[in-house]
Amino acid sequence: MPMFSPKIETLKAAAIRELQEExxxxxxxxxxxxxxxxRERFQERxxxxxxIKGLEDVPKVPFTYKNDLxxxxxxxxxxxxxxxxxxxxxSSGTTGTPTVVxxxxxxxxxxxxxxxRCLASAGVTGEDIVxxxxxxxxxxxGLGYHYGAERLGCxxxxxxxxxTKRQLDIMKDFKTTVLCCTPSYATYLAEAAREAGIDPLQxxxxxxxxxxxxxxxxxxxxxxxxxxxxxxxxxxxMSELYxxxxxxxxxxxxxxxxxxxxxxxxxxxPETGDVLEPGEKGEMVITMLSREAMPLLRYRTRDIxxxxxxxxxxxxxxxxxxxMSGRSDDMLIVGGVNVFPSQIESVLFEIPGxxxxxxxxxxxxxxxxxxxxxxxxxxxxxxxxxDKDSFTWKVAENLKSVLMITARVKLLAPGSIERTEGKAxxxxxxxxx
Numbered sequence: 001m002p003m004f005s006p007k008i009e010t011l012k013a014a015a016i017r018e019l020q021e022e023x024x025x026x027x028x029x030x031x032x033x034x035x036x037x038x039r040e041r042f043q044e045r046x047x048x049x050x051x052i053k054g055l056e057d058v059p060k061v062p063f064t065y066k067n068d069l070x071x072x073x074x075x076x077x078x079x080x081x082x083x084x085x086x087x088x089x090x091s092s093g094t095t096g097t098p099t100v101v102x103x104x105x106x107x108x109x110x111x112x113x114x115x116x117r118c119l120a121s122a123g124v125t126g127e128d129i130v131x132x133x134x135x136x137x138x139x140x141x142g143l144g145y146h147y148g149a150e151r152l153g154c155x156x157x158x159x160x161x162x163x164t165k166r167q168l169d170i171m172k173d174f175k176t177t178v179l180c181c182t183p184s185y186a187t188y189l190a191e192a193a194r195e196a197g198i199d200p201l202q203x204x205x206x207x208x209x210x211x212x213x214x215x216x217x218x219x220x221x222x223x224x225x226x227x228x229x230x231x232x233x234x235x236x237x238m239s240e241l242y243x244x245x246x247x248x249x250x251x252x253x254x255x256x257x258x259x260x261x262x263x264x265x266x267x268x269x270p271e272t273g274d275v276l277e278p279g280e281k282g283e284m285v286i287t288m289l290s291r292e293a294m295p296l297l298r299y300r301t302r303d304i305x306x307x308x309x310x311x312x313x314x315x316x317x318x319x320x321x322x323x324m325s326g327r328s329d330d331m332l333i334v335g336g337v338n339v340f341p342s343q344i345e346s347v348l349f350e351i352p353g354x355x356x357x358x359x360x361x362x363x364x365x366x367x368x369x370x371x372x373x374x375x376x377x378x379x380x381x382x383x384x385x386x387d388k389d390s391f392t393w394k395v396a397e398n399l400k401s402v403l404m405i406t407a408r409v410k411l412l413a414p415g416s417i418e419r420t421e422g423k424a425x426x427x428x429x430x431x432x433x
Contacts, residue, residue: 001251001314004120004152005113008261009316013309016260016317021055023289024264028052028061031295034079037072038062038297058266059275063285064299069099069240077294080104085293089239090138101140101239102293108147110290114245114259115148121248121257121316122233123208124178126153131176133185134213135161140243141213145180148245154178161185164192172198175205183216183224183232184424187356190227191419200229210235212244214423215324215342219349223356236321240299241286247321252313255320262289265319266298267307281306281323332360332429335368337405341426344372344407347398353380354395357417363430370407372399378414 003009011019029049031038041062042048051060069077078085087103103111124130130149134141142160149156157174159167167189170176179186186209193200200206206228212235221232236256237244246263247256258265267282268275276282284303288296305324312320332339341360348354355375363369374395380386388411396409418425 001123002120002125003316004117009117009121009257009318011261011317013317017055019261020264020289023261024055024058024287025049025052027287027289027291027295028297031079031297035077035295037068037077038295055264058264058287058298061287061298063273064296066099066240066300066302069101070097073097074100075102077296078102079295080293088138089140089143089243091239099240101242103242104292107242107291107293110262111144111242111245112147112151114242114262115144116151117259118235118245118248119145119148119152119154119178119210121250121314122210122235123231123251124149124152124154124210128154128177128207129157129174129205130154130178130180131157131159131167131171131174133159133161133167133179133181140237140239141180144237144243144245145210149178149180164189165196168193168196168198171206172203177205177207179206179209179228179230181209181211182213182423183211183220184214184420184426186211186224186228186232187220188419190224191356194227200227204229206230208233212237217342217346217349219346220356223349236324238301240296241288242291246286250312250314250316254312255308255322256324257312257316257318257320258307260318263287264289265307265321267305268300270302270304278307278309278319284321332362332370332427334362334370335405337403339370339403339405343402344399345426347402348372348374348395351395351398353377353391355414357419358426359417360427361430362428368431370403370405371410372407373410373412373417375412375414375416381411381413 032042032049047060084104085102086105089101091099132145134145136142146156146158207230209230209232211232225232234249235244236247247258249256264287266275266285268285270283284301284305286299306322307319308322309319344360348358355377358374361371392409392411396407399407
């Protein structure tokens with residue numbers, strides 16, 4: 001499959017490590033000299049950039065946390081004057097002070113090229129028509145995918161989020177070949193297409209979907225691929241790390257290639273902070289290697305995964321994120337047991353007759369209680385022989401075998417759970433105030 005940056009993407013592992021070492025050492029000095037927060041952190045540890053001579057010294061560098069961005073809102077981590085900034089993005093701030101990210105013109109070029117790499121890795125070419133349903137504005141997804149696709153030479157339809165009927169009309173009339181959206185919205189689009197009498201195989205021209213912004217399971221991938229007649233590709237990123245474009249699946253879909261010329265990735269024990277060996281599962285930590293506006297050293301992503309440097313069949317030599325099991329921030333502790341929403345989704349999507357809309361609710365009286373509401377497929381729900389009690393027991397038992405705790409399951413009629421045109425509201429934790 002063609003590559004956007006073949007010279008960089010096929011760089012040998014030893015050459016990548018050499019480049020990372022050079023850039024890491026340079027970035028530590030840059031952040032120390034230009035960002036007071038980092039200078040203070042280094043002084044607290046009684047170290048200077050001169051103590052960081054190579055990658056073996058990475059553990060000496062202090063971590064950066066998401067709260068650091070909130071605590072220094074809006075400009076506190078800037079390494080350049082505001083006059084050199086050409087773009088700001090921001091989180092919604094619904095859970096507190098927003099996190100603001102900033103870009104110089106060089107940063108924008110880097111990000112756009114990373115997005116073009118990701119799209120090409122998924123099989124997108126300059127001949128494709130890309131329908132971008134990510135929100136435009138302060139959210140990084142919309143403009144990130146837009147400019148990356150244009151850099152690749154694609155025709156971009158900047159629909160943005162919302163208006164599902166219009167999305168489907170455009171998809172059909174414009175003969176869209178690439179869909180950029182959240183996996184939950186793709187599930188909704190497939191459902192809406194079916195209700196509108198649109199046959200993806202006959203009426204649509206979709207080939208590839210680029211998903212991100214929320215966790216999703218292999219079972220959901222299979223469902224979407226079958227119902228929209230396309231290949232679904234995972235693209236990883238965070239607003240703090242430019243946005244989407246940090247890592248992506250290639251055509252073999254065996255992990256996500258991290259662009260190691262721009263991101264130094266490691267895994268740590270989330271409890272102790274100790275660095276783990278490649279192949280050991282832990283929290284992913286990322287250092288940005290060339291960012292001008294807002295350098296981030298050893299940023300704790302809270303994503304739990306393992307990293308491998310094993311060669312990939314596609315020819316790309318960059319490390320891959322494997323076994324992504326969810327974000328530690330998303331992990332639910334229910335009665336002392338760790339539960340990831342992705343575990344629940346995987347179980348539900350494997351049960352025939354269960355629809356792809358669900359909601360997880362956690363409540364507490366004296367003890368924690370886990371409730372799972374799940375819609376049924378119309379054919380199953382309306383079947384004269386459908387035994388609701390027996391099916392409820394079956395779902396609960398399947399969940400218990402994986403989660404090791406009992407969930408109170410409630411089956412719902414098709415269409416009962418509110419649909420969203422962006423990120424789905426999957427979890428409601430009533431214990432939080």
